Amino acid sequence: MRIVVDRDRCMGHAVCALMAPDLMELDDLGYNVTGEAKVEPADEALARRAAGACPEGAIAVVDAHA
Template sequence: MRIDIDKDVCIGAGQCALTAPGVFSQDDDGYSTLLPGREDGAGDPMVREAARACPVGAITVPETAG
């Protein structure tokens, strides 16, 4: 799984970190970031829900071909 965060769109609402705290955090400026070692989502089932919870759509989790 690949997680993309558009830093130019992120407003720092923190919904991703609240929804999937094992994958997302906020940097010193309050913007979304991935936790070290969790760049692939670490199998967390809430990653896609965290992307949906973003009020500005800054997080995308592209579907991968299987």
């Protein structure tokens, strides 16, 4: 699986980084700059939790087969 972050939708709440700090990259202002990243199987639950916690819905979880 992978995560895809819509940087234009991110409002810098940084909730994603609280949920999955090892998966999310933030700039100095708290905006998610991850872009697109592969998620290891052991981190899939964290990735889904981070995506679900984003108030703006800026993080999509994409199945590797999609």
